[in-house]
Amino acid sequence: MTTAGDRVELTEFRAEVRDWCRAHIPRDWRATQTVATGAEFAAFQQDWFQTLRGAGYAVPHWPREWGGGLPIPRQVVLYQELAAHDAPRLVLAFVAIHHAAATLLAAGTEAQRNRHLPAILDGETWVQGFSEPGAGSDLAALSTTARRDGDDYVTTGQKVWASGAQYADWCLLLARTDPNAAKRHGISYFLLDMRTPGLDVRPIRQATGESHFCEIFLDEVRIPAANLIGAEHAGWQVAQRTLGAERGLTMLELAERLGNAGFRWLLESCAQPDPGGRRPIEDPVTLDRLAIFETEITGLRALCLDLVERHDRDTAGPADASIVKLYYSELLQRMTDFGAELGGVAAHSVLRKPMSGGWESGAWVLDFIGSWEWTIPGGTSEIQRTIIAERGLGLPREPVVR
Numbered sequence: 001m002t003t004a005g006d007r008v009e010l011t012e013f014r015a016e017v018r019d020w021c022r023a024h025i026p027r028d029w030r031a032t033q034t035v036a037t038g039a040e041f042a043a044f045q046q047d048w049f050q051t052l053r054g055a056g057y058a059v060p061h062w063p064r065e066w067g068g069g070l071p072i073p074r075q076v077v078l079y080q081e082l083a084a085h086d087a088p089r090l091v092l093a094f095v096a097i098h099h100a101a102a103t104l105l106a107a108g109t110e111a112q113r114n115r116h117l118p119a120i121l122d123g124e125t126w127v128q129g130f131s132e133p134g135a136g137s138d139l140a141a142l143s144t145t146a147r148r149d150g151d152d153y154v155t156t157g158q159k160v161w162a163s164g165a166q167y168a169d170w171c172l173l174l175a176r177t178d179p180n181a182a183k184r185h186g187i188s189y190f191l192l193d194m195r196t197p198g199l200d201v202r203p204i205r206q207a208t209g210e211s212h213f214c215e216i217f218l219d220e221v222r223i224p225a226a227n228l229i230g231a232e233h234a235g236w237q238v239a240q241r242t243l244g245a246e247r248g249l250t251m252l253e254l255a256e257r258l259g260n261a262g263f264r265w266l267l268e269s270c271a272q273p274d275p276g277g278r279r280p281i282e283d284p285v286t287l288d289r290l291a292i293f294e295t296e297i298t299g300l301r302a303l304c305l306d307l308v309e310r311h312d313r314d315t316a317g318p319a320d321a322s323i324v325k326l327y328y329s330e331l332l333q334r335m336t337d338f339g340a341e342l343g344g345v346a347a348h349s350v351l352r353k354p355m356s357g358g359w360e361s362g363a364w365v366l367d368f369i370g371s372w373e374w375t376i377p378g379g380t381s382e383i384q385r386t387i388i389a390e391r392g393l394g395l396p397r398e399p400v401v402r
Contacts, residue, residue, distance in 0.1 A: 006073070014077050020055055021085035029088050030361075033354040041355040042167050045092040046123050048356070052090070053121060057082075059097050061249060063105070066117050072312045075249055076305065083256035088356040092167055096126040098250060099242045100172060103189075106241040107230040112191065116170070127168035129159040129192065129216055130239070136161070137383050139174075140183040140236065144218065146175035146190065148232075152222040153177070153190065158215065161377060165201045165214035168194050172242060173223075178233050189235035191227040198222070208366045209351060243378075244321075248311045251324050252304040254358065258328070259297040262335055262360030266290065269342040269362070280342055289338060296331050303327060319392025326384040329374030332359055336371045339364035 026032075026048075033044060052058040053067075060075045062068025070078065090097065097120060104113050116124065135142040144157025155175050165171070171192040178186030194201070198221040203211035230238040270281035270290065280286045303324050310316040336359065340347050343364045353363035359370045375381045389395040 010073055010077055013074055014081060017057075017078055017081040018085070020057075021081055021087060024051055024055070025085055025087045029356060030086075030354045033088070033356045034352050036355050038166070042092060044088070044356060045090070048088050049090055049093050049123065058090075058093075059101070059121070062097075062101060062117075066101075066105075067121055072249075072308060076252065076308060079249060079253040080256050083253065083260045086261055088354075089257070089358050091356055092125050092164055093120075093123075095128050095164070095168075095172070096120045096124060099128055100126040100170070102244065103172060103229060103238060103242045107189075107238045111226075112229070116191070124169050125164070125167050127162050127165040127171050127194070127214075127216075128242070129162055129165075129171045129173040131161045131377070132158060133160055136377070137380055139239070140187070142174055142176060142187065144173075144175045145179065146177050146188060146223065148177070148225070149222075151225050153188075153225060153228070155190070155192075155218050155221045155223055157218050159218075160204075160213070160215050162201075162214045162216050163212055165194075165216055166203050166211070170194060171216070174235050174239060177235075181233065184236040186233055187235040187239075188232050189229040189238040190223050191229060192221070192223055193227075196221050196223070207369050208353075210355075248304075248308045248321075251321075251328060252301075252308055255297070255300045255304045255328060257358050258332060258335070258360050259301060261358075261362075262332075263293065263297060265360065265362035265364075266293065266335065266339055266342075269339055269364070272342075274344070293331075293335055293338070300324075300327055300331060317392060319388045322379070322384040322387040323392070325374075325378065326381055326388070329371070330381060332374055333368070333371040336360070336364060336368035340368045 029044070033041065036044065049058055056067075056070070057078055059066070059068045060070035060078055101117065101120060104116055120126070130139055130142075132142050132144060144155065144159065146153040146155040153175070155173070157175065159173075162171075171194055173190045173192045174187055175190060176186050177188040180186070192199075198219045200217040200219070202215045202217070204213045204215060205211050206213065229235070267281070267290070270286055271279055273279050307316060307320050307324050310320060339362070347364045350363045350365065353361040353366045359367050359374070361367055379387070390397055
């Protein structure tokens, strides 16, 4: 129950974060990051992470002994204000501070935590090596193998859709250690040094012109047995803790960014005159669509806040995260599609967008193409609906056609 004292404390904290944002968020970051090279992007991301770290805002969700410990209500305020002030996103640090940290804290050894958590705070970058050409939504179908050889595991295979792998120092890797076990029971979880011999990273050029995704090829790569996370063959269970890090506050941050920068760009686009001199915002149909989007954003924010609170109380339902992911990803797609419609032919001539931004940059065609990152990876919209139906509503599983 929130008391009057709690509300006063949060009001004071919000004012503190607002003052900090006004003083420290680079005013020109969107312009400079639109023309940045890969090296400039990586340097900017490292500098911005350390700026947030200096204020205690980089890893508020971590335990206090590791530099976090910010209460959930304060974390909510922090992400709301960072979004409201159009702060750059922590693109390169995302896997490290969420997925890697959650995995290490839940299943890592003391030596693994002591080695990597301080290094992450100093800028160590991570990539997630889960998906494969034949194992995307059905992750348990992965075929990368790891066989024990003395004090090492010798690993061979291919990973794909590895975001930011060209910048990564370490990789969270799933590999099959028991080829004869059932799909989910023969997988192990490893920490892989990206400088290991036999490893090849190949960026994939996307339709937007960026190379955010990468392929990782492993040819007899030796991983020390000390880098095994959890028990051998028990990697599937550990991976669920990794994927669970995407829930709650990370979704709330994305929802706030969509409701701030995303909706603001829509309003600005609607205020621009078309070739005939008419402004879309003067059209009642356009106003209706804007009103619908604003209502949907309000609903998304409420869903995210509810998920955060339920997750904190350990009362979240088995399908709650799927509901939020489905709602966010399809709303993002509809909004960017509408923005591309408003932009018309001219929107197709915008070929660059800020590298440290999200999927709501106002470069509408690029944003729309990028929005498909959310309705496909991490479980397609169809899979999310199945989870909601079966785990949330208790509907029977579809019969298997033989």
